[in-house]
Amino acid sequence: MTEHGPAIVADNASKLFADGAVVAFRRLSLEVRSREILCIVGPSGCGKTTLLRCIAGLTDISDGRLVVHGKPVQGPPDGVATVFQHFGLLPWKTVYDNAAFGLAMAGTSSTIIRERVNHYLALAGLTGFEKHYPYQLSGGMQQRVGLVRALATNPSVLLMDEPFAALDAQTREVLQEELLALMQRPDERKTMVFITHSIDEAIILGDRIAVMSARPARIAEIIDLPFGWPRDVDAVRADPRFAALREHIWNQLRPQRAGARAKEAVA
Numbered sequence: 001m002t003e004h005g006p007a008i009v010a011d012n013a014s015k016l017f018a019d020g021a022v023v024a025f026r027r028l029s030l031e032v033r034s035r036e037i038l039c040i041v042g043p044s045g046c047g048k049t050t051l052l053r054c055i056a057g058l059t060d061i062s063d064g065r066l067v068v069h070g071k072p073v074q075g076p077p078d079g080v081a082t083v084f085q086h087f088g089l090l091p092w093k094t095v096y097d098n099a100a101f102g103l104a105m106a107g108t109s110s111t112i113i114r115e116r117v118n119h120y121l122a123l124a125g126l127t128g129f130e131k132h133y134p135y136q137l138s139g140g141m142q143q144r145v146g147l148v149r150a151l152a153t154n155p156s157v158l159l160m161d162e163p164f165a166a167l168d169a170q171t172r173e174v175l176q177e178e179l180l181a182l183m184q185r186p187d188e189r190k191t192m193v194f195i196t197h198s199i200d201e202a203i204i205l206g207d208r209i210a211v212m213s214a215r216p217a218r219i220a221e222i223i224d225l226p227f228g229w230p231r232d233v234d235a236v237r238a239d240p241r242f243a244a245l246r247e248h249i250w251n252q253l254r255p256q257r258a259g260a261r262a263k264e265a266v267a
């Protein structure tokens with residue numbers, strides 16, 4: 001695993017469905033730097049989830065090149081963990097067993113599982129809830145378990161697919177701050193690809209933002225965010241550059257939104 005060079009490279013990668021009737025993305029190129037937080041925004045249905053699933057090795061690209069840690073993706077790469085929008089917890093398993101799931105699947109010893117799971121449960125404020133079941137938890141707590149499950153596998157790349165989209169606005173802000181606090185710890189910092197519908201969220205969390213175009217998707221623009229680390233969410237929101245960036249990205253997405261609507265109308 002290299003600390004140098006990009007963590008993920010997509011080079012003219014395409015993904016087609018239904019024998020080419022649906023092109024999720026075509027000749028898409030993107031580099032994700034090691035230990036950066038790259039947020040991806042784009043219109044609904046443009047292929048964000050598909051791109052993430054390809055990086056996670058859950059489905060193959062149709063053409064081009066996709067490389068994680070220097071190796072072409074063929075099945076789930078080592079050191080990559082995913083957090084999904086709808087938590088993906090097993091309802092019949094406790095918080096502890098859900099959090100331990102990835103490690104248990106990998107055949108990790110129970111001593112190491114206990115150490116890692118308890119470490120992240122504590123960081124996520126879930127100590128004391130180990131024996132609870134998902135239905136006994138709020139949405140925010142369920143997604144913290146989803147995050148703990150991913151982090152416990154000690155990934156170097158964390159893929160997040162709109163992980164906070166199903167949460168209410170307040171809980172979402174709390175989880176954003178918790179995630180930032182975690183990523184600010186040098187020992188916990190990872191390469192992260194974070195897909196979101198929320199322009200604000202992308203600006204608050206990202207080192208860079210990749211704006212995807214409507215289908216067939218490409219990377220329309222990459223924005224370097226001027227806010228450094230450690231990052232204070234309130235200070236970022238109050239920064240005049242926040243509003244300017246927000247407007248810029250909104251304008252980037254607007255014609256594509258109109259285009260997507262027109263396409264839907266004729267479909």
Ligand SMILES: Nc1ncnc2c1ncn2[C@@H]1O[C@H](COP(=O)(O)OP(=O)(O)O)[C@@H](O)[C@H]1O
Binds near residue numbers: 045046047
């Ligand atoms: N398994 C599949 N079979 C056929 N079409 C699919 C499949 N998965 C996704 N799609 C299509 O690919 C496009 C991109 O979907 P998706 O990646 O979920 O978009 P996003 O996450 O940006 O909203 C959509 O038009 C969707 O209907």
Ligand SMILES: [Mg+2]
Binds near residue numbers: 048049050
């Ligand atoms: Mg999606």
